[in-house]
Amino acid sequence: MADVIVVGAGVVGAACAYYAARAGLDVTVLDRGPVAGGTTGAGEGNILVSDKEPGPELDLAVLSNKLWRELADGVDFEFEAKGGLVVAETPAVLEQLTALAVKQGVEHTLAGDLAAYEPHLAQGLAGGVFYPQDAQVQPMLAAARLIRAAQDRYGHQKVRLRTGVTVTGFLRSGGRVTGVRTSEGDLLAAAVVNAAGTWGGEVARLAGVHLPVLPRRGFILVTEPLRTPLVRHKVYTAAYVTNVASDNEGLETSAVVEGTPSGTVLIGASRERVGFDRTISLPVLQRLAAQAVALFPVLRDVRAIRTYCGFRPYCPDHLPVIGADPRMPGLYHACGHEGAGIGLAPATGHLLAQLLSGQSPSLDLGAFRPDRFPAEAHS
Amino acid sequence: MNAYDLVVVGGGPAGVAGALTAAQAGLRVALLDSGARLGGQYFRHLPASFHASREGMLHHGLDRFVRQSGTLERLADLRLGHQVWAVTRQEELLAVHAVMTSDGPHGHPVELPVVLRTRALLIATGAHDRPLPFPGWDLPGVLTAGGAQALLKGNLVAAGRRVVVAGTGPFLLPVAAGLARSGTRVAEVLEANGGLGLAGHPWLALSKAGEAAGYAATLLRHRVPYRTRHAVVAAHGERELTHVSVARIDRDWRIRATRTVECDTLAVGYGFVPQIDLATQLGCDTGHDLDGSPIVTVDASQSTSVPGVYAAGEPTGVGGAVLSELEGRIAGLAIAAELGTPPAGEPPAVPGLLLRRRTRLRAFARALQQAYPVQDGWQSWLADDTLVCRCEEVTLGAIREAQRLGATDARSIKLLARPGMGWCQGRMCGHAVACLAGQAPQPPRRPLAQPITLGALERISDDKPN
Ligand SMILES: Cc1cc2nc3c(=O)[nH]c(=O)nc-3n(C[C@H](O)[C@H](O)[C@H](O)COP(=O)(O)OP(=O)(O)OC[C@H]3O[C@@H](n4cnc5c(N)ncnc54)[C@H](O)[C@@H]3O)c2cc1C
Helix, strand or coil: CEEEEEECCCHHHHHHHHHHHHCCCCEEEEECCCCCCCHHHHCCCEECCCCCCCCHHHHHHHHHHHHHHHHHCCCCCCCECCCEEEEECCHHHHHHHHHHHHHHCCCCEEECCHHHHCCCCCCCCCEEEEECCCEECCHHHHHHHHHHHHHHHHCCCCEEEEECCCEEEEEEECCEEEEEEECCEEEEEEEEEECCHHHHHHHHHHCCCCCCCEEEEEEEEEECCCCCCCCCCEEEECHHHHHHCCCCCCCEEEEEEEECCCCCEEEEEEEECCCCCCCCCHHHHHHHHHHHHHHCHHHHHCEEEEEEEEEEEECCCCCCEEEECCCCCCEEEEECCHHHHHHHHHHHHHHHHHHHCCCCCCCCCHHHCCCCCCCCCCC | CCCEEEEEECCCHHHHHHHHHHHHCCCCEEEEECCCCCCHHHHHCCCCHHHHCCCHHHHHHHHHHHHHHHHHHHHCEEEECCEEEEEEEECCEEEEEEEEEEECCCCCEEEEEEEEEEEEEEECCCEEECCCCCCCCCCCCEEEHHHHHHHHHCCCCCCCCEEEEEECCCCHHHHHHHHHHCCCEEEEEEECCCCCHHHHCHHHHHHHHCCHHHHHHHHHHCCCCEEECEEEEEEECCCCCCEEEEEEECCCCCEEEEEEEECCEEEEECCEEECCHHHHHCCCCEEECCCCCEEECCCCCCECCCCCEEECCHHHCCCHHHHHHHHHHHHHHHHHHHCCCCCCCCCCCCCHHHHHHHHHHHHHHHHHHHHCCCCHHHHHHCCCCCEEECCCCEEHHHHHHHHHCCCCCHHHHHHHHCCCCCCCCCCCCHHHHHHHCCCCCCCCCCCCCCCEEHHHHCCCCCCCCC
């Protein structure tokens, strides 16, 4: 019997497993697919503090940023501390950006001479703010190698990864969760962590509790590998910050452009609520291309060679769900991180491991409570 | 302007026959192909020498194809140099998105987007070579069998070179014969499959298509040995190919004994992979060919599961030029019947005679595939440092490491180790990676069927409806 079963081998599940094992717990990670085959396999891998409004999510992001750096020292997942550059088209927007940066209270510098940061950036932008803490990882490698590192450091007996195992229900006894029912049989555990990402709502329902996690689709364009890097940092426009927090159902895009170690340029990121529809949307791709070219005119002659989409797990208030579920003892949640799950994974895992091992979490989890949503309306 | 009745993608035997049949029935037809001339894989790459030396059916087929292309030029809107990268549904119509390169303001070439709207679509995109990885296959001098054909066409294979042709299937013979005739020394032809059934009689296999005698005579004349149950299992050379390891192999393709053969060129081909990207973009049902390749499922009239979308030729299963042309013709007739213009001089529906011929040719294509399978033993030719994906330089070792990390299928291997993420988008290594993952190759998910510049992509809706 494991101390903890983690449902989901995405980056969040991997981080939960890593920190739980570090805390001395015996962990089994289950996934119905392979490792990192869910939304983690569609993410860009940005670890951002720059795009968060001051508040609990920013606090989580700052903690997570520090933890990512610790993890990168010893585990290889292509961590790049490249920094993020947020640019403003007009002086008015620049003023807002600067005001936000001051309120955030994270390390930043005013980027007066944009060309010094990004020589190929379009002319005529009003200015920008540079955030040195923004970084990037290869998210799939990060998930897979975190689990591997936990095994290597804390014992292959203590950390098990089981792929191809679907959780179909929960075992309960005396009003507590005591394990899961799976496609491969029942598994007992003292605690179960729901790290099923976009499918976290479904897993919660299997346990009889309501959790409103829904998909928010995003497309990414990937260019051919470039021999000389054209884009040094992660670069995006101020509009991105408002889009991230937006409640709009419709399509929103704002170019987020960045180079990767493999030489390709990634262009994100659209946001729209269309359920789990994978049909290619040319208007989305067109807008992403147009916005990328507007930021970096040299990209006009660069070819896009592929595109893919994924479904961010979002909650109505755009905050993740992290913590013990008071409605169902033994059940914990670590899901609903929307477009920031990669960035927020280590802090999520670290805080949850503190809860699981009976410590009080080093950051207040009040804003992320699983029971903060109104009860599901029954019809 | 109004939409087309039919847009055909692909200018090989299937596409040309389909477009011509539909145009002759009075439909408004456009045909797009990325090449500068019609012909597809099969005819475009034929060397000029084929025109001179009359070699049975093949030449016959070429004559016919040239005639058809000529007529098509008058009856349909031919758009060469157009790369189709996506097809989408637009209300009742289909929108076919292509890019073409033209001279920009300062003579600097720019890529322009083109959108054609149409009531029906015929996917006749053919197939591409299927190489298998082995140590040294990335050395300059190692070509795909199809690539060698293309080189011949351009007379780029200089006389005096020494070539080994290896792989499986009857296609190796025309490649070897073409090389021999062009003055190249063909050291050996190595067929990995064995002496039973059709594989023991490649001449017979080809003679069905009527091409055998000529190749046999050519190879004999040039004293080219043809060995079954042999394969090139490694290529060697400092900076370019100097010699290969030739192995005698068993029925499962495991190595029994090896020797060294000097050569500066190696042409390898292990069959073909149907190109079905456009069909999967539209959500057409797919199935698997006998050799495991994903193919588009079609009904008796070559119609896919998506209304208005048809497929003909290799995308429905690799079967060669004659079958492709027939399927194209059947599709053309069916589309004409569906769109309500009875073709002049032919009954509206597809004649039973054509359908029966198709049944026979498909049975033959299946028999060929059965006779020339790809056996798993090739995996034992690879070392840990053998490249499997050349675009991203991914080794077998990296793939095995991804599997140890928890990648259980080809997609997750790609996510962790990057095979198939590069320029060719897995066209070269996809089959091999799926086999290494212990999986049948999955239908491709390529929302961009071809690379497109961001400059063209940002302008896709500027294009006025044709
Ligand atoms: C286009 C796009 C770009 C993004 N860019 C970024 C970025 O730059 N930075 C960032 O931080 N975030 C980004 N994100 C968001 C990020 O990808 C997600 O927040 C994060 O990957 C979520 O991780 P997860 O582990 O919670 O979920 P997932 O990775 O989806 O993992 C959940 C796992 O649970 C498994 N599962 C589900 N149900 C069951 C069941 N019943 N039984 C067993 N297993 C089950 C699934 O198979 C899956 O593997 C992006 C997202 C998208 C779509």
